[in-house]
Amino acid sequence: MILVMRQGCSQEEVTNAEVRLKEIGLTPHTLFGVERTVIAAIGDERRTSVDELSQIPGVDNVMPILAPYKLASRESQPIPSTFDIGGADSPCGGKSKAVTFGGKSIPIIAGPCAVEGRSQILEAAHAVKEAGAVALRAGAFKPRTSPYQFQGLAEEGLSYLAEAREATGLPIVTEVLAPADVPLVAKYADVLQIGTRNMQNFLLLRACGAVKTPVLLKRGMSASLEEHLLAAEYILSGGNPRVMLCERGIRTFESYVRNTFALALVPALKEKTHLPILADPSHGTGVRTLVPAMTRASIAAGADGILIEVHPNPEKALTDGAQTISVKDFAKLVNECRAIAEAIGRTV
Amino acid sequence: MILVMRQGCSQEEVTNAEVRLKEIGLTPHTLFGVERTVIAAIGDERRTSVDELSQIPGVDNVMPILAPYKLASRESQPIPSTFDIGGADSPCGGKSKAVTFGGKSIPIIAGPCAVEGRSQILEAAHAVKEAGAVALRAGAFKPRTSPYQFQGLAEEGLSYLAEAREATGLPIVTEVLAPADVPLVAKYADVLQIGTRNMQNFLLLRACGAVKTPVLLKRGMSASLEEHLLAAEYILSGGNPRVMLCERGIRTFESYVRNTFALALVPALKEKTHLPILADPSHGTGVRTLVPAMTRASIAAGADGILIEVHPNPEKALTDGAQTISVKDFAKLVNECRAIAEAIGRTV
Amino acid sequence: MILVMRQGCSQEEVTNAEVRLKEIGLTPHTLFGVERTVIAAIGDERRTSVDELSQIPGVDNVMPILAPYKLASRESQPIPSTFDIGGADSPCGGKSKAVTFGGKSIPIIAGPCAVEGRSQILEAAHAVKEAGAVALRAGAFKPRTSPYQFQGLAEEGLSYLAEAREATGLPIVTEVLAPADVPLVAKYADVLQIGTRNMQNFLLLRACGAVKTPVLLKRGMSASLEEHLLAAEYILSGGNPRVMLCERGIRTFESYVRNTFALALVPALKEKTHLPILADPSHGTGVRTLVPAMTRASIAAGADGILIEVHPNPEKALTDGAQTISVKDFAKLVNECRAIAEAIGRTV
């Protein structure tokens, strides 16, 4: 940590700050400048916080040297993480074809926003598989802004998803909303999805850290890069190493889109962490006509996977219709993505 | 709802849209303009959504006429809600002096960010009471950005809060993080606080709607006014009428503060809802030296209550020290607030 | 325009609103609903504004039907605009190879942030040409946040740019800061660049509308899509049809980048306007290591041109060093862009 002291602080304040730093286990190195005194505190700064050190009398500003996350960092693991979801060993016991994340290939996870019924999800699963998806996404528990909107089919929806997996061999990615629901959802899902509104639901993160099911952790809609990695750190430090991060758009002043797709997070995260980084251009924009361009852009920007909303009949989708594309448009888009992946030496 | 059709849409598309609107239960009135056709759909538009109607072929844009929330709206209840917290009838059974929210008087809820121990919370409770607070706030369950930070004392902390209530008569306001914890926290608390990260934790909102304990619902750090009211609607529609809303700062590009204190939300909410509106200048700014000015501003802007972080020894606070003021500064501030409240015809 | 009247508004207010609309030249169609009265006002709504109509007593909300810009819109010109910059007919009279914008080919404009000296800009011009750029960018007038920073070489810098054009045949793109400087800069430049801080410098926009030199109009760092198009409308309505728009990043809460690169603006603008849409991944991110990924993404998202900062010695750049890439990295990136352009059926 670097402590910049206030202009004109007293020698007593400097001495006191040095004592406090030593108590915390850091070694202070004090530099008396013309205008300001600076104390560099060397050691394991994760034992304290910017907030704590800012309270020391005479301190004007505190700057960290190290990132506050550890297990998620490139420094702790310089090589990208690669792992499978689904397959014979999937913790849920369902039978699906394993899909590798973090490698040269870029898996596409597709499906409707919500499980709306048995035939809808079966139809969707077959259609997205045929078009090129390697995993199926759909929500059985839906976080909805209004209490008067459709809230999902709950366990009934999970059972339809399991049926869709049996029918197609696609691993299942589905959202879990509460810590208490983690065991139930983990019984059916190959990947537990944590949505944008729950990125800082720390009890949910802990609950997902305590199971063996891989986790897809979406960025909170106003979360910083560091907060996203600290959320992953909750899961990793609980003992679950299979975490994927996903950019899904942030909230800004822009009003022609539902969210601003902050795609530079993808290469930025890849500099900081070894975890696979996915992109969700459906939520990333919230506008159907922009999804194909931003999916192509996601591949070009280096995403390790795509999460995309596809519905057999987008116009009748119960949720998120405005950002959902048709099966036909999806099939065309997969081919475009293949061409772009090839251009950058990867595959879809 | 107002549907603006795309330029050059066909007569068939217009007819189809009219049919769909009737199916939903709305009455279409179609206006053929020079450049665009507009369909005004009259009726109970909460049966549908902007998203759903946007999917109808030929529709370019959909605009709602009514607010999507009902029970929270001024239209459903034109007179401000007034209710007590604490007191002899508090659902938790604890003994405290009742405090009225929503009236002419502006209650101040003060206390440390976290319960750090028995003596700390007892000392804080006595101190803030003496300085003018009428309720005690402190967290036993702490949502922390990093898994390596202090996470709160949990039930042990709740029991100290109860002891502080016995000792001072101050009702207790404390945060609950998960639906499963609601019964436990409600056993001790006079008010359940839902924090900014949980404003759209819909299962938690439902759980708080199912109990009789009043709820203090903070604004999400990137939530719109409408989303805040829809979150309240979850609780109200569950049968719990005692909901207070609280502005606590939003996330913007500003970096000299932890949060941007969007104080205009206070008068704006008061136009839309009958619920009491509080302000939290501690989280609202995140900067201790700005708290007094923004507390005074909150009173002047019409807040119905103040939530503020006060610690017997802010420099040693385990959490949120940077935004916590001392007991001495708090006592001075309460007097300033009294003068401003008087200037606008209210009392503190 | 659609006027939604306040709940419980009087018949007199409705009648008065109808009269006012007729005065403005719009035809009112009034619909009396269960909860609200709605007036659809049909006609040329650009004669008025949302703001003006909101003032009519009894009006709760006003929603426009048409976009407020005309010449920039797809509705006024459904086919994409294609035009040349530079070449034998360049208004500045300089000799360069013409470059076409708005077609299948995606021109890359490259160069240092600022003209720092004669040899620096000549070296840069030769280097970027060799690596694949077809136009040269560099600023002679630099808008700098601090008065103590390097402010550019002014006309001396312009003359070096002209010399670089003579030497390489690359058309020159350079920024103009004040209306009074437009004639001077237009004497040297093939394209007048209007920077992000001047997107709403309306007198500058008008001055650029009065000349024949093509204009590259960057998005303001907190401008909406509509404001960007209205800024273009200032230039177009002045009689200058050769306007290119450029996304260069917006200001959000994100702090790991200098700007949030809102790349979805590219396909979104292309739906609304016929003008060529460029992307500037250097300012778009502000971080050198993110530039290659976001340049590739820009091509994949459909940008009609790329503006990028390249310096012979980025570490010694007087301005914007943190986001400037080396000539070697640029050459590699151009090849990657070619592969991606080919994958989507275009060329670089």
Add this chain to the structure above:
Amino acid sequence: MILVMRQGCSQEEVTNAEVRLKEIGLTPHTLFGVERTVIAAIGDERRTSVDELSQIPGVDNVMPILAPYKLASRESQPIPSTFDIGGADSPCGGKSKAVTFGGKSIPIIAGPCAVEGRSQILEAAHAVKEAGAVALRAGAFKPRTSPYQFQGLAEEGLSYLAEAREATGLPIVTEVLAPADVPLVAKYADVLQIGTRNMQNFLLLRACGAVKTPVLLKRGMSASLEEHLLAAEYILSGGNPRVMLCERGIRTFESYVRNTFALALVPALKEKTHLPILADPSHGTGVRTLVPAMTRASIAAGADGILIEVHPNPEKALTDGAQTISVKDFAKLVNECRAIAEAIGRTV
């Protein structure tokens, strides 16, 4: 400046960085930590920039110790600046009653958004004076989002303002849009206003630094606190010491207001600078019904002056009607402000 070196940087890189710092005139103090090497560079860091130092090979992160502005800082002048506008010595030569800014009294500057005609501005001037305003505001040059909107009366408007000053003795505050217009506007105005869109129009700032007329500098709608102070530094370093800063709302995701009124900027700026800090609740919210509450809040937050839009007939205002209050509401508000000012030991 503090330079944090990359993990695993070489001794050669450290030595090279030390050499570069000495070349710039800073004294390096290097600390070799367990995980990172840190170089504290002591001396006048305004000779360089974070950007420049970030380019040194091996540097991971650079943090400034000092603020980049000097003349505007509290460190250069610890006592608040106090100065007059208008009066017998006003540079424009007009006759008005001088108004002091920066003292105990809080002047209110009121008037319509735009000068719409002679009788309108005369009527407005008399009305706001009677209600308690001590200076008149109105624009003769209007920056408008659309080229099809009313753009102001230009010099004709300025002459009406001068006439209003003669009639009422109120000093005139009016906006200037271009460097070339500064001499003209300074002939009529007691205070030159620089609007939000021009806060970083550096040539305009320089032109205003070269005259003797006091300047009211509004915050850019996405400007940081530091950028606001650096903009003031342009004027101050040009030799014009009479600069007032004004918070007028920033652009965020909030959509129920035109701007988010970031009122905490007022006390935050007062910690950093000696210049008077004003608040503009009209633009700060953009919503007429929120203006009274936020004006009161501005006084309570410590603003040194208020800028507010008042129109004899707000419903017919040509510009900004939605945020303009009536003379009657203004008179009532001035009284409320007086009571609040008194409560905090100041006067209006």
